[in-house]
Each structure stands twice: as structure tokens, then as C-alpha cells.
Amino acid sequence: MRQFFIIWLGQLLSLLGSAMTRFVLAIWLWQQTGEATALVLVGVFSGLAALLTNTIAGPIIDRLNRKLLIIGADLGVGLATIVLLLLAANNRLAAWHIYLATAVSGIFGTFHLLSFTASLTLLIPKTHYTRANSMMSIAHYGSSVGAPVLAGLLIGPIGISGVMLVDVVTFLFAITTMLIIAMPSVSNHHEASSGWEAATFGVRYIWQRPSLRGLLFVLVAFTLAESFGYPLITPMILARTGGNEVTLGVVLSTLGIGGVIGGIIVAAWGGFKRKIHGVLLGLILTGLLGDALMGLGQSLPVWLVAAIGLELFIPLVISANNAIWQLKVPPEKQGRVLAARSMFTTLGEPLALLATGLLADRVFEPAMMPGQTLATLLGRFVGTGPGAGMGLLLIGCGLLSTLAAAWGYGSLAVREIETVLPDHE
Numbered sequence: 001m002r003q004f005f006i007i008w009l010g011q012l013l014s015l016l017g018s019a020m021t022r023f024v025l026a027i028w029l030w031q032q033t034g035e036a037t038a039l040v041l042v043g044v045f046s047g048l049a050a051l052l053t054n055t056i057a058g059p060i061i062d063r064l065n066r067k068l069l070i071i072g073a074d075l076g077v078g079l080a081t082i083v084l085l086l087l088a089a090n091n092r093l094a095a096w097h098i099y100l101a102t103a104v105s106g107i108f109g110t111f112h113l114l115s116f117t118a119s120l121t122l123l124i125p126k127t128h129y130t131r132a133n134s135m136m137s138i139a140h141y142g143s144s145v146g147a148p149v150l151a152g153l154l155i156g157p158i159g160i161s162g163v164m165l166v167d168v169v170t171f172l173f174a175i176t177t178m179l180i181i182a183m184p185s186v187s188n189h190h191e192a193s194s195g196w197e198a199a200t201f202g203v204r205y206i207w208q209r210p211s212l213r214g215l216l217f218v219l220v221a222f223t224l225a226e227s228f229g230y231p232l233i234t235p236m237i238l239a240r241t242g243g244n245e246v247t248l249g250v251v252l253s254t255l256g257i258g259g260v261i262g263g264i265i266v267a268a269w270g271g272f273k274r275k276i277h278g279v280l281l282g283l284i285l286t287g288l289l290g291d292a293l294m295g296l297g298q299s300l301p302v303w304l305v306a307a308i309g310l311e312l313f314i315p316l317v318i319s320a321n322n323a324i325w326q327l328k329v330p331p332e333k334q335g336r337v338l339a340a341r342s343m344f345t346t347l348g349e350p351l352a353l354l355a356t357g358l359l360a361d362r363v364f365e366p367a368m369m370p371g372q373t374l375a376t377l378l379g380r381f382v383g384t385g386p387g388a389g390m391g392l393l394l395i396g397c398g399l400l401s402t403l404a405a406a407w408g409y410g411s412l413a414v415r416e417i418e419t420v421l422p423d424h425e
Contacts, residue, residue, distance in 0.1 A: 001128065001132075003123060003181040004120075004124055004132060004135075006177050006181050008135055008139060010173055010178065011116075011136070012142060012143065013173050013174065014074065014170045015140055016147055016170060017166055017167035017168070017170030017171065018077070018143070018170075019143040019146075020163050020167060021163060021164050022042075023151045023152075023249075023252070024163045024164075025160070026234060027245060028093070029098065030234075032095065035235075035357075035361055037358060039231065039234060040232075040353050041095075041099055041353075041357065042102050043349070044353045044354050045103040045106065046102045047106070047349035047350040047353060048103065049103040049104070049105075049110070050106045050110045050342070050346050051343060051347060051350065052107075053106070053111065054110060054339045054340070054342045055339075055343060057114055057339045058114070058202050058335045058337070058338070059201070059335070059336055061118055061335030061336075062333065062335035062336050066119045066183065069111055069112075070112055070119070071175055071178050071179070072108075072111070073108040073109065074108075074112065074174050074175050075171075075175065076104065076105075076107070076111075077104075077105045077171065079104075080104040080105045080108075081101070081167050081168055081171070082168055083097075084098065084101050084164055085168065088159070088161040089161040110342070113342075114335060117322060117326075118335050118338055119183060120132050120133070120322075120326065122183060123183065126327060126423070129319075129322070130266065130270055130275065130278075130323040131266070131267050131319075133318060133319035133322045133323060134266035134267040134315050134319040135263065136318075137259060137262065137315035137319060138263035138267065138315070140259065141258070141259025141262070141263060142256065142259075143256070144256025145253050145256030146253075146256070147252075147256075148250075152246075152249050154166070201333070201340075202333075202337040202343075203340045203343075205337050205340070206341065210420075211413045211416070211420045211421050212325075212328070212421070214411045215321075215417060216341060217404075217407075218279070218404050218407065218408040218414065219321065219341070219344075219345050220347070221400065221403075221407075222404050222405070223345045223346070223349065224348045225398070225400040226291075226401070227353050227356070228352050228353075228355070228356045229295075229356070229394045229398065230291075231353055231357070232360055232390040232394055233251070233394070235387075236391055236394070237303065237387070239386040239390065240387030240391075250300065250304070251300070251304065252307075254307035254308060255307045256311070257307075258307055258308035258309070258311035259311035259314060259315060261312060262311065262313060262315040262316060265316075266278075266315050266319050271316060271323075275321075275418060276408075276414065278317060278319070278320030278321075279408070280408045282313035282314065282316040282317035282320070283317055283404065283405035283408075284401075285309070285312075285313045286313050286314060286317070286398075286401060287397075288402055289309030289310070289313075290307075290309040290312075290313075291310060291395070291397045291401060292395045293310075294306035294394050295382060295390075295391040295397075295398065296382060296391065297391070324417065324418065325337070325341065327424065328417075328421045328422075328423060328424065330424040330425075331424070356393060359393065360389055360390045360393060364390065364393055365387075365389035366389070367389060368382070368383075368389040368392060369385060369388075374392075375388070
């Protein structure tokens with residue numbers, strides 16, 4: 001596990017830098033526009049880029065050196081950040097610059113995520129798959145905890161460009177850690193195939209296995225629900241607090257704390273013996289104690305509890321889900337299969353993100369203003385005025401996540417996936 005921990009440290013710092021950049025850019029966009037749509041468009045461009053990249057990434061990851069792919073992806077994301085840094089330093093930053101850079105980062109970030117996930121099986125034994133994935137969750141959520149605090153402290157004295165410069169330094173550190181470790185190569189003597197056959201291999205592999213197909217359906221439904229709800233947290237809190245950045249920073253940090261706690265628990269515990277329980281039970285608790293409660297909340301104490309509930313169980317879901325796919329899919333095929341999984345889970349993200357911004361700004365927010373019919377019916381639960389419409393959307397998303405996981409428990413192929421499908425040799 002020593003080499004994994006070296007990589008993990010580099011990823012932790014890199015994720016921290018990236019989260020700081022996202023935080024300051026979100027604040028800048030809100031100050032410039034005051035609309036949820038502007039913030040949501042960041043996710044739209046990132047999702048579109050990821051979706052398009054997933055269609056070609058799988059065969060590339062299975063054929064080329066995954067270590068070099070991870071390093072190249074880090075360089076690509078770093079260069080996009082440098083461009084934004086230079087624009088901000090010269091007071092030329094515009095919203096479309098952020099959207100374009102986000103798309104570029106989405107392309108390289110997709111290669112990085114798929115290559116890294118597929119590489120874990122080359123570095124560690126099967127017994128540590130869940131723990132390693134939970135460690136990555138700790139890195140992700142640890143950055144969420146520190147980023148708002150550090151960015152908030154640094155943006156005053158060094159500005160947006162200074163925060164992004166810190167991000168660039170963390171990218172360089174992550175690349176250095178990858179350079180000093182030795183990563184075993186995967187056998188790339190898989191069946192020769194045409195470009196179309198290689199591109200569709202992962203889709204066919206999943207479709208031919210009902211258990212993986214059913215699990216993918218649950219993941220797609222959950223991802224779609226989160227695409228509608230999660231991006232609304234930041235504008236909802238800003239709207240309900242009159243643009244209070246301190247309150248927003250506290251809630252976002254608490255989201256990260258919940259994830260860190262969840263990751264530590266899974267890393268120490270190892271998760272359920274039957275990993276499917278970690279996926280499905282985790283989704284149910286996330287939907288009810290996280291999304292739905294966040295939408296119902298109208299004050300900081302409730303938002304803090306919901307923030308913990310929203311992220312506490314996600315490391316369990318992610319680590320258990322990744323471990324199932326890493327156990328059931330041979331390493332030399334994981335690039336193509338994981339790319340297909342990612343393609344389907346991100347398929348509806350861009351449209352959902354765009355739709356949720358438009359629904360929030362044009363439909364639900366106006367409908368939840370005092371005196372409107374919907375506000376009269378539901379105002380006693382979610383309140384009225386700015387932010388109430390977005391809160392209502394969050395509640396709906398939480399219920400959708402819960403229903404998707406309940407369907408998974410009702411499906412024999414999904415519920416018994418670990419006995420129906422054999423582990424790879």
C-alpha cells in the first residue's frame with residue numbers, strides 16, 4: 001500500500017487546490033450574475049465534456065500506459081487553470097472563459113478519473129479495494145473541508161489569481177508523486193477489434209450481464225437526481241441568506257466534514273461484507289437525510305445537519321460500488337467498461353443541470369414567492385421567498401434517489417450481484 005499512499009497524498013493536495021479554484025470562481029460568477037443558471041452552466045459544460053470523452057476514453061486507457069495518462073491529464077487540467085489565472089490577473093476574466101476552461105478540465109479530468117480508478121487494481125490486492133476507494137473519498141471530501149476556509153482566507157490578500165496559483169502548485173506536486181512511483185502495466189493483448197467494436201465493448205459487456213445492467217440503472221437514476229439537486233445548494237443558501245458568503249462557506253465545509261467522517265469510518269471498518277448493501281442503503285440515507293432535509297431547511301443549524309447527512313454515506317456508496325466493478329471486471333477490460341459506466345451515468349447530467357437552473361430561476365422560484373398558489377400549498381414546509389423554489393427541487397431529488405435504491409433492493413439481479421457474478425482471476 002506504500003505506493004498507493006504516495007499517490008493518495010498527491011491527489012489530496014491537488015484536489016484541495018482545484019476545490020479552492022472552484023469556490024472562488026463560483027463566488028465570482030454569483031457576484032457577476034446573481035442567477036443559479038450561471039453557476040449551473042459550469043456543471044453543464046463539464047458534464048458535456050465528460051460525456052463526449054467517455055465515448056473514446058475506454059479503449060485508450062486499456063491500450064496505453066495508465067501512469068502516463070494520469071500525468072498527462074493532470075498537466076491538461078493544470079494548463080486550463082493557468083489560462084484562467086492569467087485572465088484574472090489582467091482583469092479580463094469573463095463567464096465564458098470559465099465555461100470553456102471547465103470543458104477542457106472535464107476532458108482531462110475524465111481521463112484522469114478513469115485511468116486512476118482502473119489503476120487501483122494494479123497497485124493493491126482485492127481485499128483492500130474498498131479501503132483504497134474510501135481513502136480517495138477522504139481526499140475528495142478533505143479538500144471540500146479545507147478549500148472554502150483556505151480560499152476565503154486567501155482571496156482577500158492574494159485575490160482570485162493568487163488562489164489559482166496555489167492550485168497550479170498542487171497540480172505540480174501531484175505529478176511529482178506519480179513520477180516517483182512504479183505502476184505495474186496491464187496486459188494489453190486483448191482481442192483485436194475495429195474502432196467501433198472497441199468503443200462499444202464496454203456497453204456490450206454491461207448489457208450482457210443483468211446484474212451490472214441493473215446496478216448501472218440505479219447509479220444513473222441517482223446521478224440524474226443529484227444533477228438536479230446538488231448544484232442548487234450554493235445558490236439556494238446564497239438566496240436565503242442574502243448572499244452571506246460566510247454561511248455558504250460553513251455549509252460547504254460541513255459537507256466536506258461529513259464526507260471525511262464517512263471515508264474514515266469505511267477505511268477503518270472496511271464496509272459491509274455484502275458490498276451491495278453499502279451502495280443501496282447508502283443511497284437511501286443520502287436521499288432522505290441529505291437532499292430532502294437540505295431542501296426543507298431554512299436556517300444554518302438544519303443545513304449543517306443535512307450537510308452531514310448528504311455526504312456521510314457517499315464514501316460508503318462510492319467505495320462499495322467501485323469495489324464491485326473492480327472485483328467483477330478483469331483489469332485489462334476495466335478502462336472500456338468503466339468508461340461505458342461513466343458515459344451512462346453522465347448521459348443526462350448536462351441536460352439535467354441546464355434544466356434545473358432554468359426550472360429554479362423561471363418556474364419554482366417565482367412560484368414560491370409569497371401569494372403564489374404553490375407557495376400557499378407548500379410554504380409551510382419549505383418557506384416562501386428567495387431560495388424556497390430551489391429547496392422544493394432538492395426535496396424532489398432526494399425522494400428520487402431513495403426510490404432508485406429501493407428498486408435496486410427489489411431486483412434480484414442487483415441484490416445478489418456478488419453471488420451471481422464471479423470475481424475476476
